[in-house]
Amino acid sequence: xxxxxxxxxxxxxxxxxxxxxxxxxxxxxxxxxxxxxxxxxxxxxxxxxxxxxxxxxxxxxxxxxxxxxxxxxxxxxxxxxxxxxxxxxxxxxxxxxxxxxxxxxxxxxxxxxxxxxxxxxxxxxxxxxxxxxxxxxxxxxxxxxxxxxxxxxxxxxxxxxxxxxxxxxxxxxxxxxxxxxxxxxxxxxxxxxxxxxxxxxxxxxxxxxxxxxxxxxxxxxxxxxxxxxxxxxxxxxxxxxxxxxxxxxxxxxxxxxxxxxxxxxxxxxxxxxxxxxxxxxxxxxxxxxxxxxxxxxxxxxxxxxxxxxxxxxxxxxxxxxxxxxxxxxxxxxxxxxxxxxxxxxxxxxxxxxxxxx
Ligand SMILES: NC(=O)c1ccc[n+]([C@@H]2O[C@H](COP(=O)([O-])OP(=O)(O)OC[C@H]3O[C@@H](n4cnc5c(N)ncnc54)[C@H](O)[C@@H]3O)[C@@H](O)[C@H]2O)c1
Numbered sequence: 001x002x003x004x005x006x007x008x009x010x011x012x013x014x015x016x017x018x019x020x021x022x023x024x025x026x027x028x029x030x031x032x033x034x035x036x037x038x039x040x041x042x043x044x045x046x047x048x049x050x051x052x053x054x055x056x057x058x059x060x061x062x063x064x065x066x067x068x069x070x071x072x073x074x075x076x077x078x079x080x081x082x083x084x085x086x087x088x089x090x091x092x093x094x095x096x097x098x099x100x101x102x103x104x105x106x107x108x109x110x111x112x113x114x115x116x117x118x119x120x121x122x123x124x125x126x127x128x129x130x131x132x133x134x135x136x137x138x139x140x141x142x143x144x145x146x147x148x149x150x151x152x153x154x155x156x157x158x159x160x161x162x163x164x165x166x167x168x169x170x171x172x173x174x175x176x177x178x179x180x181x182x183x184x185x186x187x188x189x190x191x192x193x194x195x196x197x198x199x200x201x202x203x204x205x206x207x208x209x210x211x212x213x214x215x216x217x218x219x220x221x222x223x224x225x226x227x228x229x230x231x232x233x234x235x236x237x238x239x240x241x242x243x244x245x246x247x248x249x250x251x252x253x254x255x256x257x258x259x260x261x262x263x264x265x266x267x268x269x270x271x272x273x274x275x276x277x278x279x280x281x282x283x284x285x286x287x288x289x290x291x292x293x294x295x296x297x298x299x300x301x302x303x304x305x306x307x308x309x310x311x312x313x314x315x316x317x318x319x320x321x322x323x324x325x326x327x328x329x330x331x332x333x334x335x336x337x338x339x340x341x342x343x344x345x346x347x348x349x350x351x352x353x354x355x356x357x
């Protein structure tokens with residue numbers, strides 16, 4: 001390919017825990033992926049915080065990118081081929097839709113998809129309508145730890161997969177990663193129903209969106225596998241690790257601390273630890289963000305589906321909002337989910353969790 005894709009970044013952030021940082025500055029983890037692809041050049045940046053944009057430009061673009069404080073003006077003026085969006089979730093829908101309508105070829109957006117299910121569905125619909133490749137940064141799909149676990153399950157190392165369990169801090173911000181991993185480990189079998197319960201013990205927002213402080217989300221998948229995600233500060237006690245996969249002939253554990261992958265499967269008399277290249281980067285290796293961008297660029301060139309395509313992100317998002325909806329309706333939710341709002345936010349606002357007001 002002779003011509004490079006012209007990339008624009010919306011939401012530049014500052015490096016985590018540096019002066020003035022409001023988060024992780026995730027677009028800084030996208031940028032090396034565009035460089036690594038060898039097919040892209042970052043030509044423009046958009047951010048309401050000029051200092052963030054200037055620092056990004058100096059650190060990652062040799063100061064050559066044009067800077068805009070209005071992302072819509074940037075889209076109209078620059079007409080980029082690819083847009084990376086790393087703002088907070090309540091802005092994802094309007095930015096993805098504006099980018100799709102401006103004629104871009106691909107959009108890479110940070111997780112979670114959006115602050116309501118209606119917004120998430122609309123982003124997917126509008127991108128499909130305009131033929132725009134849309135990806136979300138569920139970058140752990142690229143990490144060796146999860147890829148190795150997937151291969152072990154597929155090879156029958158724990159017999160036939162029956163159950164998945166996971167633990168993390170909350171359903172939407174963190175749960176989006178673990179539920180997305182459930183899907184990958186379960187061969188992308190479609191979820192059929194969701195039943196959940198949540199509690200909010202104090203006002204709890206993550207990146208501006210209301211979250212549970214504790215929760216449980218049980219998912220029934222088409223292939224008969226069940227998934228259970230427990231959330232909250234002590235949720236790991238319920239599962240004993242980050243993700244556990246049970247099969248008819250053993251089990252496999254994914255841990256936050258090394259050794260990250262442990263298995264007691266067919267032929268194992270004790271728990272066996274997997275290390276080295278099979279678990280490189282553990283559960284958080286930043287290189288997965290780069291590999292995710294390389295994959296979406298290669299997918300765009302090849303006309304194939306990227307690993308973190310919107311199709312699997314939307315399934316994850318549907319499960320999360322179905323769990324919140326299950327708490328609102330006090331019952332099992334059969335999919336597809338037809339609501340548009342954020343049920344947990346509605347529950348909090350209705351006074352269902354007095355301590356959260
Ligand atoms: N994939 C992961 O593992 C991972 C990790 C952390 C955060 N995230 C996600 O990344 C997203 C961004 O988080 P972050 O930590 O990078 O945030 P951040 O606060 O570090 O950066 C956000 C940037 O967006 C800018 N911004 C705000 N409003 C804007 C507007 N209207 N137009 C243009 N720019 C605007 C801010 O000024 C800031 O520079 C969130 O959705 C978060 O959940 C993902």
